[in-house]
Amino acid sequence: MSALLQRRAAPYVFVLPFFLVFAAFGAYPLAYALRLSFTRWTGAGEARWIGLGNYTYLLTNPEFWASLGNSSIMWLLVVPVQLVAGLGAAVLLSNAKLRLRGVFRVAFIAPFVTPLVAMAQVWIVVFDRDYGLVNHALNLAGLPDVGWLTSTAWSKPTLALLFLWKTTGFAIIILLAGLQSVPGHVYEAADLDGASRARQFWSMTVPLMRRSLSFLLVIQTLAVFQMFAEPFVVTQGGPYGSTTTAGLYLYDHITASDLGTGAANSFLLVILVFALSLISVRLLRARDE
Amino acid sequence: MNDKRPGIPTYALLGVLALLFLYPIWWAISSSIKPAAEIISDPLGFNLGDATLDGYRAMLADVPIGTGFANTALVLAIKGGMTLFFCPLAGYAFAKYKFPGQDVLFGIVLLTLMLPTLVLIIPLLLEMSALGWVNTYKALILPGSIDAFSIFWMRQVIAAVPDELLDAGRVDGASEFGVFRRIVVPVIRPGLAGLAVLTMMNVYNDFVWPVVAVNDEKHQTLQVVLSTLAQNISGNRIGADFATVWSELLAASSIAMIPLLLVFILLQRHFINGILAGSVKG
Numbered sequence: 001m002s003a004l005l006q007r008r009a010a011p012y013v014f015v016l017p018f019f020l021v022f023a024a025f026g027a028y029p030l031a032y033a034l035r036l037s038f039t040r041w042t043g044a045g046e047a048r049w050i051g052l053g054n055y056t057y058l059l060t061n062p063e064f065w066a067s068l069g070n071s072s073i074m075w076l077l078v079v080p081v082q083l084v085a086g087l088g089a090a091v092l093l094s095n096a097k098l099r100l101r102g103v104f105r106v107a108f109i110a111p112f113v114t115p116l117v118a119m120a121q122v123w124i125v126v127f128d129r130d131y132g133l134v135n136h137a138l139n140l141a142g143l144p145d146v147g148w149l150t151s152t153a154w155s156k157p158t159l160a161l162l163f164l165w166k167t168t169g170f171a172i173i174i175l176l177a178g179l180q181s182v183p184g185h186v187y188e189a190a191d192l193d194g195a196s197r198a199r200q201f202w203s204m205t206v207p208l209m210r211r212s213l214s215f216l217l218v219i220q221t222l223a224v225f226q227m228f229a230e231p232f233v234v235t236q237g238g239p240y241g242s243t244t245t246a247g248l249y250l251y252d253h254i255t256a257s258d259l260g261t262g263a264a265n266s267f268l269l270v271i272l273v274f275a276l277s278l279i280s281v282r283l284l285r286a287r288d289e
Numbered sequence: 290m291n292d293k294r295p296g297i298p299t300y301a302l303l304g305v306l307a308l309l310f311l312y313p314i315w316w317a318i319s320s321s322i323k324p325a326a327e328i329i330s331d332p333l334g335f336n337l338g339d340a341t342l343d344g345y346r347a348m349l350a351d352v353p354i355g356t357g358f359a360n361t362a363l364v365l366a367i368k369g370g371m372t373l374f375f376c377p378l379a380g381y382a383f384a385k386y387k388f389p390g391q392d393v394l395f396g397i398v399l400l401t402l403m404l405p406t407l408v409l410i411i412p413l414l415l416e417m418s419a420l421g422w423v424n425t426y427k428a429l430i431l432p433g434s435i436d437a438f439s440i441f442w443m444r445q446v447i448a449a450v451p452d453e454l455l456d457a458g459r460v461d462g463a464s465e466f467g468v469f470r471r472i473v474v475p476v477i478r479p480g481l482a483g484l485a486v487l488t489m490m491n492v493y494n495d496f497v498w499p500v501v502a503v504n505d506e507k508h509q510t511l512q513v514v515l516s517t518l519a520q521n522i523s524g525n526r527i528g529a530d531f532a533t534v535w536s537e538l539l540a541a542s543s544i545a546m547i548p549l550l551l552v553f554i555l556l557q558r559h560f561i562n563g564i565l566a567g568s569v570k571g
Contacts (some may be wrong), residue, residue, distance in 0.1 A: 003459075006464065006465050007386075007465055008388070010382070010386065010465035010466070011382035011383075011386035011388045011391070012382075012388065014378045014379055014381060014382035014469075015379045015382045015383070015394060017375045017378075017379070017435055018375060018376075018379045018398070018435045018437075018440060019394070019397075021431070021432075021433075021434055021435045022397070022401060022435075022437075024431075025409075025413060025416070025431060025432040025433070026401055026404075026409065028412075028416065029409050029412030029413045029415075029416050030404075030408065030409065030412065032412040032415065032416070033408065033409070033411060033412040036411070036412065036415075043415075089303070089306065092295070092299055092302070092303055093303075095293070095295055097293070097294045097295060098295050098299070098303075099300075102557075103307070104303050104307055105557075105561060106553075106554065106557050107306075107307035107308075107310050107311050108306070108307065108310055109553075109557070109560075109561065110310065110311060110314060110550065110553065111310055111313070111314070112490075113490055113549050113550060113553040114314060114494075114546045114549065114550065115493065115494040115496075115511075115512055115515070115542075115545050115546060115549065116494055116496060116512075117494075117496050117512045117515045117516050117519075117545070118317075118512075118515060118541070118542035118543075118545040118546050119313065119317075119542070119546075120519075121515070121519050121538050121539075121541070121542045122313055122316070122317045122539065122542055124519070124538070125320075125328070125535050125538065125539065126313065126316070131328075131329040131332075131531070131532075131535075132332070133316065133332040133333065136332045136333060137333060140333075165309075165310065165313065168310075169310070173561060173564045173565065174564075176565060177564065177565045180565065218403075222403070222405060225405070226405050226406065226407050228407070228496075228497055229496045229497065232516075233516055233519055247407055250407050250410075251407075251410075253411070254410065254411060254414070254501065259411055259415070262411045263411055263412070266405075266407060266408040266410075266411065267408070269405060269407065269408070270404070270405060270408055273405060274403070277403075
């Protein structure tokens with residue numbers, strides 16, 4: 001084969017394996033799911049075509065909206081905190097004169113490396129109402145027990161804490177990478193102008209970091225709306241459905257053999273997540289334009 | 290960056306945060322070698338004199354953790370190998386070639402990057418049962434074995450390799466694949482190390498797909514074994530047994546955490562630099 005021909009063909013050969021895997025385990029199931037979302041099917045026997053039936057069922061079903069509401073509250077508890085605190089931590093860690101920089105980095109990233117299922121189980125034990133570590137510590141301080149996982153008011157913040165603990169390290173590395181490309185002379189100029197550190201953070205660091213911040217915003221929005229293992233292991237969606245996230249509600253259709261509705265639910269979720277990502281990225285961009 | 294020498298408040302803040310991040314890990318591991326009753330009676334304290342492996346013994350008797358480890362290792366080897374071979378190769382094609390259809394193909398990669406995994410769960414499961422793959426290693430390994438995120442990331446890493454190097458290789462008579470193997474791979478080694486650690490972590494910790502794709506004990510991965518343990522014993526909340534159950538749960542969680550933590554601590558430089566090299570710049 002001539003070198004030129006080889007060079008023309010090479011990129012197609014190199015990307016082919018991905019597209020084979022994608023066709024078999026991505027595109028095909030996706031098309032199948034779309035068709036499935038217009039049918040009623042329990043997994044056995046004939047699938048019955050019901051048009052938009054699953055969609056109208058979901059959109060008029062309070063449980064569906066409750067699952068979106070739960071995920072939205074989780075989003076509010078997690079994402080803003082993570083972006084602001086993560087950026088603050090990344091700014092501190094990016095300082096070349098900081099001693100023990102490596103130790104701090106390892107400490108923040110370690111939770112990201114632990115298996116979620118294992119930590120979810122640790123959360124069950126640590127936040128147990130009667131025998132858990134946290135309530136034990138509260139009692140020692142003279143405070144009453146809190147039903148971290150048994151009260152509808154606290155169940156979401158307790159799971160959000162698990163999510164934050166687990167993934168903030170990831171946010172910090174992404175933001176550290178972004179900070180590496182912020183030119184130092186911008187800050188020197190600001191120092192000369194007498195701008196305070198807080199002022200520099202809000203009017204320089206944040207705008208300069210907007211690409212990293214929007215990347216994280218999209219990735220973490222996807223992650224929060226898909227949140228599954230945390231409620232699945234720790235609370236099974238309870239108490240009283242307060243931690244039935246969009247992801248867990250979707251899974252419930254599988255266990256209930258309500259596959260058509262499950263597929264429709266997936267697509268509604270995709271549309272929602274795309275819309276949310278677009279809106280949040282726009283908002284972030286608009287702030288400094 | 291503007292690097293003023295950090296003051297005591299900075300160290301205090303970072304120190305407190307670092308302790309909060311590390312404490313749950315330390316607590317889980319240290320409590321897993323406590324006598325069961327002490328986990329409840331004295332959760333904050335840790336008395337080394339009483340260390341015991343009872344929790345581990347009970348856990349080993351209750352769940353096939355060895356099978357879980359073996360299955361995870363197998364999936365890790367094959368799926369990880371596929372990711373590490375095919376994703377940089379595809380990333381190379383997107384970063385360094387100009388070819389008709391490139392934009393459309395890369396657009397598909399980006400779209401799959403945005404696609405929530407949960408959308409695929411139901412149809413993939415049906416596909417697996419149609420193929421007769423439920424409860425097989427094929428089902429655990431093949432879906433997601435060449436993923437969009439790794440391709441996207443490798444494209445970023447490889448884009449930074451100078452074109453002159455590649456042309457020099459071609460002038461020396463290397464084949465297209467030879468240029469990739471002999472020139473690109475050595476240059477992007479830090480990025481590859483980062484990809485290796487990240488892939489290992491993702492596959493080792495993966496839960497959603499394995500929990501639906503396999504339900505027989507023989508094929509369960511470590512995380513699935515762990516979650517069944519939690520479900521089997523979460524109903525049991527009576528007196529001393531309750532403490533034993535927790536001790537077992539903490540032993541299982543610790544044993545699942547420790548291998549990856551060790552890998553991370555040993556390879557943290559590669560891991561952090563690898564991610565730093567490949568992520569989106571501000």
